[in-house]
Amino acid sequence: MPLMEPYRIKVVEPIPILTRAEREVAMVRAGYNPFNLRADEITIDLLSDSGTGALSAAQQAAGALGDETYAGARSFYRFRETVEKLAGYPHILPVHQGRAAERILFNALLTPGQLCLSNTHFDTTRANVVLAGGVPVDLPCPEAADLDSPAPFKGDIDLDRLTAALTGPDRERVGVVLMTITNNGGGGQPVSMANLRAVSDLCRAHGVPFFLDAARFAENAWLVIQREDGYAHHTPEQVARLAFDLADGAVASLKKDAIAHMGGFLALRDDALAQRCELTLIATEGFRTYGGLSGRDLEMLAQGLTEVVQPDYLRARAAATEHLGNLITAAGVSIVRPAGIHALYLNAGRLLTHLPPSRFPGHALATELYLAGGVRCAELGSLYLGQEDEHGNLVKAAPHELVRLAIPRRVYTQSHLEYVAEVVAEIAQHPERVPGYRVVEAPPLLRHFNCRVEPV
Numbered sequence: 001m002p003l004m005e006p007y008r009i010k011v012v013e014p015i016p017i018l019t020r021a022e023r024e025v026a027m028v029r030a031g032y033n034p035f036n037l038r039a040d041e042i043t044i045d046l047l048s049d050s051g052t053g054a055l056s057a058a059q060q061a062a063g064a065l066g067d068e069t070y071a072g073a074r075s076f077y078r079f080r081e082t083v084e085k086l087a088g089y090p091h092i093l094p095v096h097q098g099r100a101a102e103r104i105l106f107n108a109l110l111t112p113g114q115l116c117l118s119n120t121h122f123d124t125t126r127a128n129v130v131l132a133g134g135v136p137v138d139l140p141c142p143e144a145a146d147l148d149s150p151a152p153f154k155g156d157i158d159l160d161r162l163t164a165a166l167t168g169p170d171r172e173r174v175g176v177v178l179m180t181i182t183n184n185g186g187g188g189q190p191v192s193m194a195n196l197r198a199v200s201d202l203c204r205a206h207g208v209p210f211f212l213d214a215a216r217f218a219e220n221a222w223l224v225i226q227r228e229d230g231y232a233h234h235t236p237e238q239v240a241r242l243a244f245d246l247a248d249g250a251v252a253s254l255k256k257d258a259i260a261h262m263g264g265f266l267a268l269r270d271d272a273l274a275q276r277c278e279l280t281l282i283a284t285e286g287f288r289t290y291g292g293l294s295g296r297d298l299e300m301l302a303q304g305l306t307e308v309v310q311p312d313y314l315r316a317r318a319a320a321t322e323h324l325g326n327l328i329t330a331a332g333v334s335i336v337r338p339a340g341i342h343a344l345y346l347n348a349g350r351l352l353t354h355l356p357p358s359r360f361p362g363h364a365l366a367t368e369l370y371l372a373g374g375v376r377c378a379e380l381g382s383l384y385l386g387q388e389d390e391h392g393n394l395v396k397a398a399p400h401e402l403v404r405l406a407i408p409r410r411v412y413t414q415s416h417l418e419y420v421a422e423v424v425a426e427i428a429q430h431p432e433r434v435p436g437y438r439v440v441e442a443p444p445l446l447r448h449f450n451c452r453v454e455p456v
């Protein structure tokens with residue numbers, strides 16, 4: 001059986017096809033920042049895999065059953081039963097999206113100055129640790145630094161540094177350990193079960209709470225089945241459950257692996273912590289049986305959680321990403337290896353060698369992908385992660401100049417992805433023609449979302 005999408009298309013949406021001249025006008029208006037583009041200016045949107053998936057007919061049908069009762073809605077109980085069956089936690093709080101779960105958890109768990117140790121914090125997770133007075137610390141495994149290494153689990157945490165942190169002079173300050181599966185900030189790489197088990201054992205031995213950021217729990221489970229000894233005959237649900245069993249709770253954005261447009265959960269074992277979180281939930285998100293979501297959302301999430309663990313779906317999604325990765329590599333553009341599932345990360349620094357970090361090669365490549373083919377994506381390089389002095393000079397470059405191509409779930413066909421590869425290949429023929437950029441206007445925080453830049 002050839003690998004193909006295990007679904008057919010029932011509802012379609014036209015995609016805009018612009019001329020290069022029209023895209024140039026759009027980019028000037030957008031201040032050369034892809035975040036400022038309008039959807040009707042974009043041909044293939046690879047900005048995010050979050051909330052961008054296509055609903056199934058079964059999800060649409062489930063949505064029609066949504067019970068909008070304020071307290072005690074049927075839809076909440078269906079949602080809770082599904083998450084309970086999947087993850088096994090006694091307390092499940094629905095939230096409108098992942099970052100709400102992060103805010104509620106860290107405010108209830110961390111005291112000022114406490115450390116949150118992680119394989120890598122996602123941006124909002126890091127921000128919510130800081131806003132709760134905590135200090136986020138990333139401890140990625142050494143293999144993660146080598147973008148070309150084919151090591152299978154480059155999303156792992158560095159167990160030596162974790163042990164050192166839990167036994168060293170700052171051990172009293174460690175408030176929580178959080179493992180992001182898969183590791184979005186670290187090239188979308190998976191975390192092995194062996195690593196999760198070791199983290200769990202260390203946390204138990206030192207009395208530190210252990211949480212998962214489970215936004216892509218099904219994709220992590222799939223890569224464990226493919227890559228880790230002893231799991232080849234497990235189902236994605238079984239592997240996911242083994243991971244959830246190792247932790248004291250989880251935060252999850254369900255905009256990814258529930259293939260829905262909005263939603264999330266905070267799941268906990270500890271009764272007292274759950275009670276504290278529930279108070280904040282009610283005060284800031286919504287009553288405990290809806291948490292900022294409609295009954296329709298809760299129904300679609302429950303259905304999506306049963307679809308995302310289907311082996312045929314995960315196999316096809318992993319194969320599609322790998323296929324795109326192979327085409328891009330064949331065109332002479334390096335990606336972070338090995339390919340994960342939710343995104344590919346292009347090594348722009350290696351392609352655009354004529355541009356120093358201060359000319360933002362990642363941003364230059366992302367902009368060129370739009371100008372050349374209407375493909376929108378975001379840089380993960382010095383524009384986002386670099387540091388500048390008061391005169392706007394880059395004083396600290398990002399460790400790598402990357403561009404993330406995030407793949408929405410069930411949205412683009414193989415021919416769409418092949419088109420993206422063609423656009424990449426076209427740019428790769430004359431990389432020296434891609435101009436660098438300088439910042440014209442930037443807010444003090446989260447500047448990659450709002451800045452305006454111009455080619456130089």
Ligand code: F0G
Binds near residue numbers: 047049184213264
């Ligand atoms: N954790 C991870 C690992 C994420 O990737 C995200 C979101 C969040 C938490 C926050 O969840 O958006 O529902 O509040 N990632 C999106 C992305 C935005 O494009 O990678 P949220």
